[in-house]
Amino acid sequence: MDYHFTSGNPTQLGAHHDGQGVNFAVFSAHASAIELCLFTPDGHTETARLALPERSGDIWHGYLPGLAVGTVYGYRAHGPYAPEQGHRFNPNKLLLDPYTRQLCGAFKDDPALLGYVEGDAEEDLSFDPRDSAPYVAKSVVRDPAIFPKAGTGPQIPWEETLIYEAHVKGLTAQNDRVPADLRGTYDALASDAMLAHFKRLGITAVELLPVHAFVNDSFLLKKGLTNYWGYNTIGFFAPEPRYVGPAGIAGFQKMVQRLHAAGIEVILDVVYNHTAEGDQRGPTLSFRGLDNASYYRLTDADPRFYVNDTGTGNTLNVAHPQVLRMVLDSLRFWVEHMGVDGFRFDLATTLAREPDGFDPQGGFMDALRQDPVLGGVKLIAEPWDIGPGGYQLGAYPPEFAEWNDAYRDTVRRFWKGDSHSAQDLAARLLGSAEIFDHRGRRAWSSLNFLAAHDGFTLADTTSYARRHNQANGEGNRDGHHGNHSDSCGVEGPTTDPDILARRARRQRNMLATLFLSQGTPMLLAGDEMGNSQAGNNNAYCQDNAIGWVDWQADQAGLFDFVQQLSAFRAAHxxxxxxxxxxxAARVADGRPDVEWSDATGAAPDWHDPDLSTFCLMLRGSAEASVDTVGDDAVLVVINRAPDPVKIALPPPPTGQCWQIGMRTGAAARGKLEAGELVVEAEEVMALILSPMDAPDAW
Known part of the structure; x- marks a missing residue:
C-alpha cells in the first residue's frame, strides 16, 4: 500500500480515526525525528516506516488517509543518545504510543528491550543496535465509537460511602459462583454472584487495584513470578489485557454500567508517580525513548540518573506541562469514556512534590481540582512516598480523602493490648480530627481501614506475629516490619478451639470498631470472610492462591457479622x-455531640496507660440542626479487658430505653433499663435508644 502523509493536526494526542483515515500526534521536545512504524495485524511484521511530516512546537504529527481501524503501530524516535545529558534516544527500540487505548501482544523479557548493551563495561552509557520490535507490545488504532461518552454514576455522598478494595483477578479467580469463563476478568466483577455479594455487604464503591496496562518486572520473571498487583504502568489509557474477558475491552465498560445500575461506584487505583521503565538499567519501552529528559525527573548532579522518590527506580515528571497534560487526559478518559467515579492516587506525595518540596497547592493539585470533569469525582490520596518529607497524612486539599494508616495501626495496637493505645483509639473513633479538621475538611476525609492489599489481611493480623514472605524469593526481607499483629498464641494455622475463638473475636472487634468510627470505612476484599495469605504481607508477586481471595474461608460466620455491621451503620x-x-453543646437541646465515660459513668482516666474499657456517646454534630442529623444517639461500649465488666448506663430519656443494637460477643439482644450492663471480656457493643414498647429484635 502506498502511504501519503498529510500534515494532520497536533491538537489531539494519540492515534484518532475520523472515518477516512488516522491522525497521529505524539510529544517530544528533544527528538530530531519521529517515525511511525506500521505492522501486520498480529504485530509480528513491520510493513512500513514513515517519518511524521510535521512538528508544531513539541508535538510531532501527521495524517494518513485510508488507514483503517485496528491498525497496529509503534514509534521510533531519533535524537541524541547522551545519557550523561539525560537523553536516551535509540531508534532501534520500538516505542508504545503513550496515548494508546489498546495493546497488541505483550512485552517479552529480552535484552533487546534495553537501550544499552547488557554487560558492557560502560553499562548504560553503551548503545544497543538490536531491534526490540519482536519483543514489545504494539499500539492499536481503535474505533472512537468503542469509547462513547459514559453516563453519570450513582454519585454516592462521601458520608454514605463504604469502599471495597479488590484485585480484578484475585477477587473472582476462585469463586465457583462465577461462571468459569469469566473468573479473573472485568466481566466477572459485575457478574450476578458478585453483585449479590456487594449488595449484601452494603458496598457503595469498589476500588480496583491498577487496571492500566502494566509490565512484568524482569527480576520477577527470572524467579518464575509475576507482577500481580500491577503497580508497574506502561499505558495510562489502555485497560490491562490480562483481565479482558469474552466481551473484550467493552467488558470493562459493561462492568462499570452494571455496577452503576446496582448503585455501586468504581474507583481506580492509579499509578502516575512512576512507570515500568525503571532506572537507568531498565528497558526502553515508551517514555524513555520518546523524551527521557521531559518525562522523568533526573538528578541535578548527573542527569544520567533518576530521582527515585517512589522506590521503583524512576519518578514521572508531572511538573512538565506535557506530562501533566497526559496525566489529566488519562484521568478524563477514564471518567468520560470508561465511566469510573474516582481515583486513589498511589504515592500521591510524589505527584504533589514541587522543586521546593511537597506543595498541596502545586501544579498537579491545582490542575486536578479546577478541572470541570475531575473536580467532581472522588479523589483519594495515599499520602506518602519515600522522598524527602514524604509522609503527609492530613496535608491534602479539602477535596481529598486520605488513606489513614494511623487508623489501621491504632486499631491493631489497641486490640493487641498495647499500652497507651486507648487514647489514640479515641481520636480515631472521631475521624482523627486532630489530623484532618482544618481548612473546612469533613470527617469523611479520614479513609479508615484495618487492612489493605499492602500488608497483612485482617485474618493474618490475628494469626501471625511475623511476616512469612519466603515465597517472594527475597529471603523474607521484603514487606513491612511493623505490622502490629499478634498470633494469639500459635503462629499460623491451628486447630486449637480456644485460639480460633479468640482470633475470630478479635476480628469481629476490629471490624466493629471500623464500622462504628467516624470517617470513610474501607474493607479489603476477603476480610469479610477471614481470608488469609498464609502470613505473606507483601503478596505483590503472588498471582496464585496466596494472593487470590479464598471463598471457602468463612468458618466463623464472619460474613453475616459484617453484613450486620454494615446495615447497622447505614441505619444510624x-x-x-x-x-x-x-x-460541643448542641444549640437545639444543649446536649454535647460526644460524651466519654468509664465503666462507672465517670470521665475516663486518659492518663492510664492500660485503659481498656470506656464508653462513647454519639449524637448529631453541634454544628448541625437536629432535623438535619436526627436525634439518633448511639452508645458505643468497648471492653478490651480479659474479664467481663459492669457498665453503668446513662439514664435514657423519658419513654425510651436502651436496646442492644450490635455486639461482638454473645448473640443475646434485648431492652435494657437504666442501670448496669454486663459487657463480656474483649467485646464491642453498640446500644441505641428505643421506645419502651419496641420489640427485642434489632
Missing part, C-alpha cells in the same frame, strides 16, 4: 456524619 446516621465531633 450519627455513625457517618460529615462534620467532626468535639463534644
Amino acid at each position: 446516621p450519627v455513625l457517618r456524619q460529615s462534620r467532626f465531633l468535639h463534644g
Whole structure:
C-alpha cells in the first residue's frame, strides 16, 4: 500500500480515526525525528516506516488517509543518545504510543528491550543496535465509537460511602459462583454472584487495584513470578489485557454500567508517580525513548540518573506541562469514556512534590481540582512516598480523602493490648480530627481501614506475629516490619478451639470498631470472610492462591457479622456524619455531640496507660440542626479487658430505653433499663435508644 502523509493536526494526542483515515500526534521536545512504524495485524511484521511530516512546537504529527481501524503501530524516535545529558534516544527500540487505548501482544523479557548493551563495561552509557520490535507490545488504532461518552454514576455522598478494595483477578479467580469463563476478568466483577455479594455487604464503591496496562518486572520473571498487583504502568489509557474477558475491552465498560445500575461506584487505583521503565538499567519501552529528559525527573548532579522518590527506580515528571497534560487526559478518559467515579492516587506525595518540596497547592493539585470533569469525582490520596518529607497524612486539599494508616495501626495496637493505645483509639473513633479538621475538611476525609492489599489481611493480623514472605524469593526481607499483629498464641494455622475463638473475636472487634468510627470505612476484599495469605504481607508477586481471595474461608460466620455491621451503620446516621465531633453543646437541646465515660459513668482516666474499657456517646454534630442529623444517639461500649465488666448506663430519656443494637460477643439482644450492663471480656457493643414498647429484635 502506498502511504501519503498529510500534515494532520497536533491538537489531539494519540492515534484518532475520523472515518477516512488516522491522525497521529505524539510529544517530544528533544527528538530530531519521529517515525511511525506500521505492522501486520498480529504485530509480528513491520510493513512500513514513515517519518511524521510535521512538528508544531513539541508535538510531532501527521495524517494518513485510508488507514483503517485496528491498525497496529509503534514509534521510533531519533535524537541524541547522551545519557550523561539525560537523553536516551535509540531508534532501534520500538516505542508504545503513550496515548494508546489498546495493546497488541505483550512485552517479552529480552535484552533487546534495553537501550544499552547488557554487560558492557560502560553499562548504560553503551548503545544497543538490536531491534526490540519482536519483543514489545504494539499500539492499536481503535474505533472512537468503542469509547462513547459514559453516563453519570450513582454519585454516592462521601458520608454514605463504604469502599471495597479488590484485585480484578484475585477477587473472582476462585469463586465457583462465577461462571468459569469469566473468573479473573472485568466481566466477572459485575457478574450476578458478585453483585449479590456487594449488595449484601452494603458496598457503595469498589476500588480496583491498577487496571492500566502494566509490565512484568524482569527480576520477577527470572524467579518464575509475576507482577500481580500491577503497580508497574506502561499505558495510562489502555485497560490491562490480562483481565479482558469474552466481551473484550467493552467488558470493562459493561462492568462499570452494571455496577452503576446496582448503585455501586468504581474507583481506580492509579499509578502516575512512576512507570515500568525503571532506572537507568531498565528497558526502553515508551517514555524513555520518546523524551527521557521531559518525562522523568533526573538528578541535578548527573542527569544520567533518576530521582527515585517512589522506590521503583524512576519518578514521572508531572511538573512538565506535557506530562501533566497526559496525566489529566488519562484521568478524563477514564471518567468520560470508561465511566469510573474516582481515583486513589498511589504515592500521591510524589505527584504533589514541587522543586521546593511537597506543595498541596502545586501544579498537579491545582490542575486536578479546577478541572470541570475531575473536580467532581472522588479523589483519594495515599499520602506518602519515600522522598524527602514524604509522609503527609492530613496535608491534602479539602477535596481529598486520605488513606489513614494511623487508623489501621491504632486499631491493631489497641486490640493487641498495647499500652497507651486507648487514647489514640479515641481520636480515631472521631475521624482523627486532630489530623484532618482544618481548612473546612469533613470527617469523611479520614479513609479508615484495618487492612489493605499492602500488608497483612485482617485474618493474618490475628494469626501471625511475623511476616512469612519466603515465597517472594527475597529471603523474607521484603514487606513491612511493623505490622502490629499478634498470633494469639500459635503462629499460623491451628486447630486449637480456644485460639480460633479468640482470633475470630478479635476480628469481629476490629471490624466493629471500623464500622462504628467516624470517617470513610474501607474493607479489603476477603476480610469479610477471614481470608488469609498464609502470613505473606507483601503478596505483590503472588498471582496464585496466596494472593487470590479464598471463598471457602468463612468458618466463623464472619460474613453475616459484617453484613450486620454494615446495615447497622447505614441505619444510624450519627455513625457517618460529615462534620467532626468535639463534644460541643448542641444549640437545639444543649446536649454535647460526644460524651466519654468509664465503666462507672465517670470521665475516663486518659492518663492510664492500660485503659481498656470506656464508653462513647454519639449524637448529631453541634454544628448541625437536629432535623438535619436526627436525634439518633448511639452508645458505643468497648471492653478490651480479659474479664467481663459492669457498665453503668446513662439514664435514657423519658419513654425510651436502651436496646442492644450490635455486639461482638454473645448473640443475646434485648431492652435494657437504666442501670448496669454486663459487657463480656474483649467485646464491642453498640446500644441505641428505643421506645419502651419496641420489640427485642434489632
